[in-house]
Amino acid sequence: MKLIHFVFHHDTQYIALLTWFCFVSADANVYQRTNDIFLQNTFLTLRNATRVKCCAYCNQTDDCMSVSYQESTKTCKLSRDPLVSVFVNGQTDTSWKSYSKNEWLLVFRGTPGIGGDIYTAWVDGDDVTVDNATCMTTDSTTCDKNYRNPIVDSWTSIGMQQVKFAFYKDNEEAAFVVFNATGSNITSWFSSSNIIQSSWTSLATDSFNYFSILGHDPGRRFMINRNYGGCPVDTGYSIIVINNAFQCTYDIQTSYPQFLFSTSTTYGTAETMSGMDKADVMAIFIK
Incomplete structure (x- = not known):
C-alpha cells in the first residue's frame, strides 16, 4: 500500500504526491490507496472524474467510506466499505485502485443494564444487533442491545493495524486505550504488551493481576486491574461487571x-468508586 495526499483549496485543486499521507482540505480525511482492488459494495458511479474529484465527492457524501477508481476510463465508484474491509470485500482487478478513509470504524458498542455476558457478545456475537441504528453509535440512545459489526468474524483476515477500546459518559469519550492489533485475534489485542496510547497515562508502566477480555471469570470482563487485597483495596482501570x-x-x-472505569489519568478504587465512574457506553473501534 501507498498513501497519497489530495489537497483541496476552494475551487482550485492541488495534488501533492507525498510519501505517507493524504489530506482532503484542512478538516477532512486521509485517504489510503490500495492497488489492484475493486470494491464490490458500491452505491454511486461518477464518469469523467479525476482521482481528486472522486475522493472529494466521497468526502462530501454521507456513508461513503471508500472509492474505486479506474484511471483508463476515469470512472469513480463510491462504496460504504471501510478501509479495514477492503481485502475482505474487494475483488482483485489490476485496472482499479481503491482509496479509503483512514479513520476509526465502530465494530462493537456495549450497552449497560441489558443483561447477558458481554464476553460472549463480543467473541461469539451472542444476542447482538448488526443493523439497529440506535445501537450503531456511542451516544446514549434507546438501544437495548449490544451492537456488533459482522466484520469482527473476519478479524484475522482484515489486516487492521490498531484497536481502540473506549468508555463514553454523557455522549463524550471519557477514557480510552489504543492497542497495536497487528497479527492479533479477537481477544489477544487486549494486552498490556500492545498498548500504544491511553488516556490513563500510567497504564503503560503499571503492573497488573488481570489484563484480558475474559477477565476474572465468571463475573468481571474487559478487566484491567492492578491488584487484589480484599475488596476495599482492589485498584484498577476497567471492569465490566456482569x-x-x-x-x-x-x-x-x-x-x-455495568461498565466501571477510572476517571483520572491513573487507576481508581472500585469498592468505594473513588476515582471511578459508570460509563453509559463501551465501544471498540478498528482501523
Whole structure:
C-alpha cells in the first residue's frame, strides 16, 4: 500500500504526491490507496472524474467510506466499505485502485443494564444487533442491545493495524486505550504488551493481576486491574461487571452489565468508586 495526499483549496485543486499521507482540505480525511482492488459494495458511479474529484465527492457524501477508481476510463465508484474491509470485500482487478478513509470504524458498542455476558457478545456475537441504528453509535440512545459489526468474524483476515477500546459518559469519550492489533485475534489485542496510547497515562508502566477480555471469570470482563487485597483495596482501570459472583460492593449492581472505569489519568478504587465512574457506553473501534 501507498498513501497519497489530495489537497483541496476552494475551487482550485492541488495534488501533492507525498510519501505517507493524504489530506482532503484542512478538516477532512486521509485517504489510503490500495492497488489492484475493486470494491464490490458500491452505491454511486461518477464518469469523467479525476482521482481528486472522486475522493472529494466521497468526502462530501454521507456513508461513503471508500472509492474505486479506474484511471483508463476515469470512472469513480463510491462504496460504504471501510478501509479495514477492503481485502475482505474487494475483488482483485489490476485496472482499479481503491482509496479509503483512514479513520476509526465502530465494530462493537456495549450497552449497560441489558443483561447477558458481554464476553460472549463480543467473541461469539451472542444476542447482538448488526443493523439497529440506535445501537450503531456511542451516544446514549434507546438501544437495548449490544451492537456488533459482522466484520469482527473476519478479524484475522482484515489486516487492521490498531484497536481502540473506549468508555463514553454523557455522549463524550471519557477514557480510552489504543492497542497495536497487528497479527492479533479477537481477544489477544487486549494486552498490556500492545498498548500504544491511553488516556490513563500510567497504564503503560503499571503492573497488573488481570489484563484480558475474559477477565476474572465468571463475573468481571474487559478487566484491567492492578491488584487484589480484599475488596476495599482492589485498584484498577476497567471492569465490566456482569454478575455478583464475587460479592464485593462493586459487584452488586441493580442491573448488569455495568461498565466501571477510572476517571483520572491513573487507576481508581472500585469498592468505594473513588476515582471511578459508570460509563453509559463501551465501544471498540478498528482501523
